[in-house]
Amino acid sequence: MNKLTKLFITFVSAITLTLASISSSFAKVEGDYIVLGSAISLTGKYSSNGVHTQNGYNMAVDRINKMGGVEVQGKKYKFEIIYYDDESNPKRAAQLAERLIKQDGVHYMLGPYSSGLTKAIAPVTEKYKIPMVEANGASRSLFTKGYKYLFAVLSPANQYLEVAIDLAVEKNGGKGVRIAQAFEQDAFSQDVRLGILDAAKRTGSEIIIDDKLPKELNDMAATLAKVKATKPDVLVVSGHTKGALTAIRQISEMKVDVPMLAMTHCDAAKLSKQHGKKSEYALCASQWHKNLSYKDKFFGSGKKYDADFKKEFGYAPPYQSAESSAALLVFKDAFERANSFDRDAVRDALVDTEMQTFYGNIKFGPGGQNVAKPMILFQVRCKGDDCENKVVAPTKWASDKFYHPIPKWSERS
Amino acid sequence: MDFLIFKAPMLMVQASLDGILLGILFALIAYGMALQWGVMNIINIAQGDLVILGGYIAYTMYLAGIHPAWGVIVSPIIMFFVGWALYKLVINKVVDRDLFISILATFGIAIVFQQLMNFIFGADVVVAQSEYGTTMLFDNSVTLPNSKIFSAVISVLYAIALVIYMKKSRLGRAIRATAQNARAAKILGVDTEKVYAATFGINAALCGIAGALISITLTLHPYVGLPYTVRSFMIVIVAGLGNLPAVAVSGMGLGLFEEFADYILGTEFRIGAVFMLLVFILVYRRFKLSKKREYLK
Numbered sequence: 001m002n003k004l005t006k007l008f009i010t011f012v013s014a015i016t017l018t019l020a021s022i023s024s025s026f027a028k029v030e031g032d033y034i035v036l037g038s039a040i041s042l043t044g045k046y047s048s049n050g051v052h053t054q055n056g057y058n059m060a061v062d063r064i065n066k067m068g069g070v071e072v073q074g075k076k077y078k079f080e081i082i083y084y085d086d087e088s089n090p091k092r093a094a095q096l097a098e099r100l101i102k103q104d105g106v107h108y109m110l111g112p113y114s115s116g117l118t119k120a121i122a123p124v125t126e127k128y129k130i131p132m133v134e135a136n137g138a139s140r141s142l143f144t145k146g147y148k149y150l151f152a153v154l155s156p157a158n159q160y161l162e163v164a165i166d167l168a169v170e171k172n173g174g175k176g177v178r179i180a181q182a183f184e185q186d187a188f189s190q191d192v193r194l195g196i197l198d199a200a201k202r203t204g205s206e207i208i209i210d211d212k213l214p215k216e217l218n219d220m221a222a223t224l225a226k227v228k229a230t231k232p233d234v235l236v237v238s239g240h241t242k243g244a245l246t247a248i249r250q251i252s253e254m255k256v257d258v259p260m261l262a263m264t265h266c267d268a269a270k271l272s273k274q275h276g277k278k279s280e281y282a283l284c285a286s287q288w289h290k291n292l293s294y295k296d297k298f299f300g301s302g303k304k305y306d307a308d309f310k311k312e313f314g315y316a317p318p319y320q321s322a323e324s325s326a327a328l329l330v331f332k333d334a335f336e337r338a339n340s341f342d343r344d345a346v347r348d349a350l351v352d353t354e355m356q357t358f359y360g361n362i363k364f365g366p367g368g369q370n371v372a373k374p375m376i377l378f379q380v381r382c383k384g385d386d387c388e389n390k391v392v393a394p395t396k397w398a399s400d401k402f403y404h405p406i407p408k409w410s411e412r413s
Numbered sequence: 414m415d416f417l418i419f420k421a422p423m424l425m426v427q428a429s430l431d432g433i434l435l436g437i438l439f440a441l442i443a444y445g446m447a448l449q450w451g452v453m454n455i456i457n458i459a460q461g462d463l464v465i466l467g468g469y470i471a472y473t474m475y476l477a478g479i480h481p482a483w484g485v486i487v488s489p490i491i492m493f494f495v496g497w498a499l500y501k502l503v504i505n506k507v508v509d510r511d512l513f514i515s516i517l518a519t520f521g522i523a524i525v526f527q528q529l530m531n532f533i534f535g536a537d538v539v540v541a542q543s544e545y546g547t548t549m550l551f552d553n554s555v556t557l558p559n560s561k562i563f564s565a566v567i568s569v570l571y572a573i574a575l576v577i578y579m580k581k582s583r584l585g586r587a588i589r590a591t592a593q594n595a596r597a598a599k600i601l602g603v604d605t606e607k608v609y610a611a612t613f614g615i616n617a618a619l620c621g622i623a624g625a626l627i628s629i630t631l632t633l634h635p636y637v638g639l640p641y642t643v644r645s646f647m648i649v650i651v652a653g654l655g656n657l658p659a660v661a662v663s664g665m666g667l668g669l670f671e672e673f674a675d676y677i678l679g680t681e682f683r684i685g686a687v688f689m690l691l692v693f694i695l696v697y698r699r700f701k702l703s704k705k706r707e708y709l710k
Contacts, residue, residue, distance in 0.1 A: 043531065044536070045531065048535055088536075214684045218631045222672055222683075223675075225427045225428065242632060245632055246538075254547065
C-alpha cells in the first residue's frame with residue numbers, strides 16, 4: 001500500500017467516524033421532535049401489508065402532532081419516524097434495527113410487519129434496552145421469551161380462531177365437534193393451530209384432519225378431497241392471504257360442503273375482490289373492525305378512523321393499519337405518564353399501560369402481549385358480488401346474525 | 414385416519430385425476446426446459462418465474478375485462494419476445510460457458526423477475542376467474558374443476574403443435590440440428606445465434622401458456638416460481654432431453670406421485686417427497702451409468 005492510499009483511507013475513516021458521532025447525537029429527542037425508528041417491508045413479499053403498517057403509523061403521527069403532540073415536562077413534542085426498508089427479509093430487518101439504534105441513535109422503536117420480522121428485531125431491541133411497541137407480530141413465541149422491552153398492541157396468534165371453535169360447539173348444542181384443519185408451516189399459522197388444539201381439548205372436540213401446508217403450496221385439492229370424504233363440522237384454514245384465496249377457489253370449484261369455514265387473513269375486501277360471492281359465509285378472525293364501539297379522543301371511533309383513513313389513503317383501512325395507529329397512541333400515553341425521556345422510565349410506563357383506543361382496550365400482560373382485547377370474528381356476507389364483513393362474535397360486539405350452517409353449493413346460486 | 418385413501422376408493426379416483434391433470438401442466442413447462450437445455454445446454458432457474466410472469470399477463474387481461482382463457486394465446490406471444498430479449502441481453506453471454514455460469518445467470522434473472530413482478534403487480538396473491546364451473550362424477554363424489562380439464566387439453570394441444578412444428582418447419586429442423594451438433598450446424602449454414610434466441614423464445618412462450626393456465630386453475634404470487642422450476646427440472650431429469658412422450662409420462666407420473674404422497678405421507682411432505690424422489694432418481698441413474706461403464710471396460 002503506498003502512502004497516498006494510506007492517507008486516503010485515514011481521511012475517509014476520520015470522516016466516517018465524525019459523521020457517525022454527529023448522527024448519534026440526533027438521538028431520541030431532537031429539538032421539538034421525538035424520533036422513533038422502524039424497519040418496515042416496503043419491498044418484497046410483505047410489501048402490501050408493510051405499506052398498510054406504514055400508513056397506519058403515519059396517520060397516527062400526523063393526527064397526534066396536529067392535536068398538540070406529546071407533552072413531557074411541560075413542553076410539547078412532536079413525533080417523527082425514521083423508516084428503513086427491510087425488503088421483507090429478517091436478516092436485513094435485524095441489521096436495520098442495529099443501524100437505527102447505533103447510528104441514528106433512536107431510543108424508541110415501532111415494530112415491523114409480520115411475526116417473523118418482529119422475531120428478528122426483538123433480540124436487538126432487547127440487547128440495547130430499547131422499548132419497542134409493535135403492532136404486527138402476533139406469534140405466541142414472541143411473548144414467551146421473557147422480553148422486557150417488547151409490547152404488542154395485538155392479541156397473540158393462538159387466540160385468532162379459538163372463538164370459532166367455541167361458536168361451532170355452541171351451534172352443536174354444547175357437544176364437541178369434528179374439526180378438519182389445514183395450516184401453513186410458518187410460525188404464525190402454527191401458533192393459530194396450537195390455539196385450535198387447546199380449544200379442541202377444552203370443548204371435547206375431535207380433530208379428524210390435521211394437514212400442514214408447505215409454504216410453496218398453492219394447491220389444496222388433496223386436503224379438500226379428504227374434507228369431502230370425512231364431512232367435518234368445521235374446516236379451519238390458516239396460511240396468510242395465499243391460503244385463504246386458494247381455499248376459497250378450490251372449495252368453490254370442488255363443491256366442498258362444510259357447515260362452517262373459519263380462516264385467518266380473509267378480509268372481505270381481499271377475498272371478494274378476487275372471488276366475489278364465492279367467498280360468502282367464510283368466518284374470518286380479525287384484530288379489529290370499524291363497527292366496534294371503542295373510542296379515543298384522537299381518532300374518535302372506529303367508523304371515524306375508517307372514514308379519515310379512506311380520505312387520506314384512498315382505501316378502507318385493514319386491521320394492520322388500525323393496530324399500527326394504535327401503537328403510536330400507546331407511545332404518546334407512555335411518554336406523558338413517564339414525563340421523561342429516560343428509556344427505563346418510558347418502559348416502566350409502558351408496563352403500566354391501561355387505556356382505550358379506537359382500536360380496542362390495551363393492557364400488556366407479563367410477556368408483552370395485549371390481554372385486554374378479544375379477537376373478533378366476522379362473516380363475509382354478500383349482495384351480488386359486493387361483499388362486506390359482518391361481525392358475528394363475540395356476542396358482545398356482534399352486529400349481525402351468524403349464518404350457520406353454510407348452505408350447500410347445490411343450493412347456492 | 415391413516416391411509417384414508419385406501420378406505421375410500423373414490424378418493425383414489427379423485428387423487429389420480431387431480432394428479433394427472435396437474436401433471437400434464439407440469440409436463441408442458443418441463444418440455445420447454447428440456448428443449449432449451451438440450452439445445453443450449455442451459456439449466457434455466459428462472460423457468461418458474463417466466464411461468465408466473467405469463468400468468469400475470471393473463472391476469473392483467475382479466476383485469477381489463479377480457480376472459481383470462483385468451484391468455485393462452487396472448488401470453489405466449491408476449492413471452493416469446495420476452496424470452497428473445499432475455500437471450501439477447503443475458504443468455505447469449507453465457508451460452509458457451511459451463512453449466513455453473515448459466516445457473517448463476519438464470520438465478521440472477523429469477524431474482525430480478527420476482528422483484529419486478531412484485532413491484533408492478535404487488536405482493537398480494539391474485540387469481541383470475543374463468544367461471545368454467547365443475548364437472549361432477551360418480552354422484553358428486555369426484556369433482557373436477559373444468560378449468561383444470563381446460564388447462565390439460567390446452568397443454569396437450571400446444572405440445573402436439575410444437576412437436577409437429579419441430580418436425581416440419583425450417584426453424585424446427587434448424588433447432589434440432591443445433592441440438593445435435595452446434596458446430597456442424599453452423600458450418601452447414603444454420604444461424605445458431607438465431608436458433609438459440611428462437612429456442613429461448615419458444616421456451617418462454619411455453620411458460621407463458623402454462624402461466625395463463627395457472628392463473629385460472631391455481632394462484633399467482635411473485636414468489637411462487639421456484640416450485641415450478643424444481644418440478645420441471647425433476648421431470649426432465651427423469652425423462653431425458655428431447656423426448657417429448659417421456660416428458661409427458663414423467664410429468665403425469667410426478668403429478669400422481671405428489672397427490673398420493675399428500676394422502677399417504679401427509680401434506681407437509683408433499684414437496685419434500687418430490688425432492689426425495691429427485692435424489693433417489695439421481696442416485697439410481699448414477700448407479701446405472703456406473704454399471705454401463707463396467708461393460709465398456
